[in-house]
Amino acid sequence: MTQLVELALICPQERVEWVSDALMELAALSVTVEDADADSPHEDALFGEPGMPVPRAGWQRSIVKALFEREAEATEALTTLMAQEFGADLHVQALVSVDEQDWVRLTQSQFAPVSITESFWIVPSWHEAPAQARTIMRLDPGLAFGTGTHPTTRMCLRWLARQGQAQGGWQGQRVLDYGCGSGILAIAAGLLGATDLTGVDIDPAAVTATGHNAAANSVSVQVGQPELAQGQFDLVLANILATPLKLLAPLLCAHLKPGAPLVLAGLLDRQAEELQAVYAPWLALEIADQEEGWTLLAGRR
Numbered sequence: 001m002t003q004l005v006e007l008a009l010i011c012p013q014e015r016v017e018w019v020s021d022a023l024m025e026l027a028a029l030s031v032t033v034e035d036a037d038a039d040s041p042h043e044d045a046l047f048g049e050p051g052m053p054v055p056r057a058g059w060q061r062s063i064v065k066a067l068f069e070r071e072a073e074a075t076e077a078l079t080t081l082m083a084q085e086f087g088a089d090l091h092v093q094a095l096v097s098v099d100e101q102d103w104v105r106l107t108q109s110q111f112a113p114v115s116i117t118e119s120f121w122i123v124p125s126w127h128e129a130p131a132q133a134r135t136i137m138r139l140d141p142g143l144a145f146g147t148g149t150h151p152t153t154r155m156c157l158r159w160l161a162r163q164g165q166a167q168g169g170w171q172g173q174r175v176l177d178y179g180c181g182s183g184i185l186a187i188a189a190g191l192l193g194a195t196d197l198t199g200v201d202i203d204p205a206a207v208t209a210t211g212h213n214a215a216a217n218s219v220s221v222q223v224g225q226p227e228l229a230q231g232q233f234d235l236v237l238a239n240i241l242a243t244p245l246k247l248l249a250p251l252l253c254a255h256l257k258p259g260a261p262l263v264l265a266g267l268l269d270r271q272a273e274e275l276q277a278v279y280a281p282w283l284a285l286e287i288a289d290q291e292e293g294w295t296l297l298a299g300r301r
């Protein structure tokens with residue numbers, strides 16, 4: 001097996017981005033950043049809200065690990081970094097030979113099939129579908145939010161599957177996925193029977209991803225910027241964040257046919273009451289599901 005050289009530096013938060021960029025400039029093949037206090041009482045968990053970046057680029061103390069092809073490159077990079085004015089803030093944790101790994105396989109192994117209901121599964125393309133899966137969405141992690149692993153997405157998918165079962169499927173229904181990300185909700189509605197699907201997002205990367213993912217599942221989704229959504233729908237799903245959901249209230253409600261359900265996610269449990277009040281002029285939103293601090297609201301126009 002090929003050997004590479006790993007340089008591991010303990011680095012304060014304010015230097016992480018600079019040091020990572022510099023290592024890449026100094027011939028590193030890859031750079032990863034980990035919490036230097038992981039698995040200790042000082043572990044510093046960093047979480048971003050869905051669709052938002054994490055609040056900062058590094059932990060209080062990070063380990064920046066760089067892989068080099070040759071030891072000479074690693075030592076040269078180290079010498080260059082130590083010669084900087086902040087060199088004294090960096091501490092070498094290791095400079096060691098490591099076996100080259102199959103990074104693609106390693107990354108892929110971190111994404112397993114996700115069960116939405118007993119029979120509805122999200123399955124990465126490199127995995128076999130589980131035997132009990134009857135409805136299967138093929139989806140690989142990409143640049144856009146929505147792989148089925150986040151509670152907000154999972155709750156929307158569960159709602160779609162359960163509601164579909166209760167009403168005998170989504171056949172003939174016109175569905176709008178507002179803030180579509182990877183397109184996961186629109187595609188799910190399609191796999192569960194709906195044929196008239198629209199997905200909109202302000203992020204061009206999400207629009208591209210939705211197109212790819214829909215095609216990979218042989219589902220036809222009209223996808224584009226928010227202006228693409230025209231007229232009224234039998235179902236509107238929006239998994240965004242509490243603040244945009246508040247601003248979008250008149251627009252989302254105007255897209256509902258009389259009696260059509262609106263499903264909102266991306267809000268924390270403590271934000272549910274405020275959202276219910278904002279939407280009250282149009283419809284009564286009820287708590288439909290809750291998971292890991294996130295609430296799903298649903299109501300009919």
Ligand SMILES: C[S@@+](CC[C@H](N)C(=O)[O-])C[C@H]1O[C@@H](n2cnc3c(N)ncnc32)[C@H](O)[C@@H]1O
Binds near residue numbers: 148152
């Ligand atoms: C949390 S992700 C949800 C993705 C996917 N629908 C899901 O359930 O996993 C929110 C998405 O909404 C998009 N978004 C944020 N604000 C928006 C707005 N005002 N109009 C349309 N899309 C928006 C973001 O770009 C992002 O792709």
